[in-house]
Amino acid sequence: MSIFLRQRWRDKRLKYDRIEGVPALQLNTKSINGVWVPDLFILNEKRATIHNVVVPNKLLHIQPDGSILYSIRISGTFSCDVNLLKYPLDNQICPLIIESYGYTSETLVLQWYREAVEKKEDIILSQFSLDCIDTFKCDKQYAGMNFSCVQMNIKLDRLYDYYLLQIYVPSILIVILSWVSFWISVDATPARISLGLLTVLAMTTQSSGLPKVSYFKAIDVWMVSCLCFVFAALIEFAYVNVLSRVEQRRLSHVVDATNNKTEYLRRSLPEKMGNQTSSRINLFFRNMASREKARNVDKISRVIFPMLFLLFNVIYWTVYIFD
Incomplete structure (x- = not known):
């Protein structure tokens, strides 16, 4: 800060008879040193200087009744917890x-x-x-x-306009970008993995350059939560991929066993009975395909993830702005 520190007091020793046309005595910088002034200091000052360009920036006026106005110009750095x-x-x-x-x-x-x-x-x-x-x-x-x-x-x-434009809005877009994988086919493994890793890395680089303190700040809560959302989207694909592969293995085993059983039935039973069994088996597989777990998880995630993120935003902004 740069301040003008003005002080007023009365020193009876400096009383004088009023001089016509002279409302107050205005001392020069050399004469000021001969007048008593309070020994003030600024407790939380770290560095400070009194301006001396082009002359020392000091002012001292003495009224006839001994009232004194003393002013100095100070610039300094002051501590603030x-x-x-x-x-x-x-x-x-x-x-x-x-x-x-x-x-x-x-x-x-x-x-x-x-x-x-x-x-x-x-x-x-x-x-x-x-x-x-x-x-x-x-x-x-x-x-x-x-x-x-x-x-x-x-x-x-x-002023948090800068943080809205540089941190909050980009991180929201990154989280939304991570949800795109829910609409990508389960079989497109490279695309979904690349998208998940890209969003996770983008979130980790967003947090660089922030003040480092030993406790959680509001911005830390935001960044960690957004990172959890994009990481959860990546884990969701891993879970969906596992479900898909397990389901495929189960279906392949069932198909092999059923084909063997169907061939046996066709050989041992009349042709009509074999045709009925084959129709029932085909209907069973169609029902299994319509209830595929992996796709259902993606459909649920398309709703759950945005709802949870919206709920988090409501709680976050309510706590840190209106509290």
């Missing part, structure tokens, strides 16, 4: 904590002015939108001594 459980659908609250370093509350008391924070109206952030700013006191105690403290909390809402 974030919670990424809902990332990238999260919002963060980042503080700016200002304390007195050496003066206890008995000597120096800090409090926010009437308009505590003024923000630039046209601020544009690449990843967040600036929601609101809250200010309050946060007096602290160190080594049994009380120190005055003021705090500013900045609420930042993450």
Whole structure:
């Protein structure tokens, strides 16, 4: 952040008679060093500098009654503990904590002015939108001594349009693509295996580049769930393929046994009885073919997989957006 830190206080030692045409004394940077100023520091500062181009960016005005306005321009990096459980659908609250370093509350008391924070109206952030700013006191105690403290909390809402376009929508399309195999013939083994592996690999590469933390984020739940859906579609084909091959082996054994039995019956029984037996056997095989398990599993998957994925979406977006 880049901020103008403005401070107001009254020092009775600096009272003077009002000068006509001069509302306040405006000190230059050299004279400022001879005036007492509060020893403030920013508790969560990591790196910060006071601007010195082209002169030190400091201002100090003294009113006749000893009231002082002191302003400095600071740019720095300040720490902010974030919670990424809902990332990238999260919002963060980042503080700016200002304390007195050496003066206890008995000597120096800090409090926010009437308009505590003024923000630039046209601020544009690449990843967040600036929601609101809250200010309050946060007096602290160190080594049994009380120190005055003021705090500013900045609420930042993450902009997730990028994640919708680059992660959520592509992963949804990949999951839908994995369902195409349910309409491909069971005998087209190379096509269905290639499609299943392609979608699984696509999902694994989607998760690269995300923040790495020791707990599950919202985006992790999404990616893992989508990976499970495409992996389940691949496992479904393996199950269908096994059913198909087992059914084929059973049918081949039954056909061989039935042909032998039919030939025997034709030789040992009258011709009429043999024809009736053959008709019954042919009807039996037609009924078996119409109830083929492998095709039924594909038909059920065409309905079950989209319904489960739709249910997952309803739960996911309800929990992470409206909770």
